[in-house]
Structure formats: C-alpha cells, structure tokens
Amino acid sequence: MGKCKNITRLLSDALDRPLTIGEWVAIRLHLPTCSGCRNYRKQIRLLRVAARTVSGIASPEADGSDD
Ligand SMILES: [Zn+2]
Known part of the structure; x- marks a missing residue:
C-alpha cells in the first residue's frame, strides 16, 4: 500500500x-493496520511537546521587556 x-x-x-x-477517517482507518x-x-507528538517546552522557556525573555 x-x-x-x-x-x-x-x-x-x-x-x-x-x-x-475525510482526512481524519483516512488516518483512523490506516493507523490500526500500520505500526x-x-x-x-508518536514521534511527532513528542516533537510537538518538546517544541512547546522550548517556546515556553524562551517566551519570558521576549515577553517581559514590554512592561
Ligand atoms: Zn502506514
């Protein structure tokens, strides 16, 4: 396939x-059949969490200078 x-x-x-x-359906039909x-x-979920963590750490630096 x-x-x-x-x-x-x-x-x-x-x-x-x-x-x-339709796109979600395609994913949900495919995932159970394909490890x-x-x-x-799983990997892109981990990358997403890591990216959010990094931006959370970097955020105060860019955020706090205004006030
Ligand atoms: Zn696949």
Whole structure:
C-alpha cells in the first residue's frame, strides 16, 4: 500500500491546521493496520511537546521587556 506517504503527511499537517473529516477517517482507518505510521504519530507528538517546552522557556525573555 502506498498510503503511508499520505498518512504521515496528514499527521504532520494536523499539528499546523485542522484536518477535514475525510482526512481524519483516512488516518483512523490506516493507523490500526500500520505500526510504522503509529510510530510516526508518536514521534511527532513528542516533537510537538518538546517544541512547546522550548517556546515556553524562551517566551519570558521576549515577553517581559514590554512592561
Ligand atoms: Zn502506514
């Protein structure tokens, strides 16, 4: 199946913008059948958490200078 390319792309798109119902359905139908894409989803979730943590640390520096 050549779907993995689409699915992984949708998974990363989902971090930036809302997906359509059809796109979510495609993901939800595919993930249970594909451990590779499930691992990919885990990884980008971790990256997202890490990115938020970094921006949370960097934020006060840019935020506090105004007041
Ligand atoms: Zn897959």
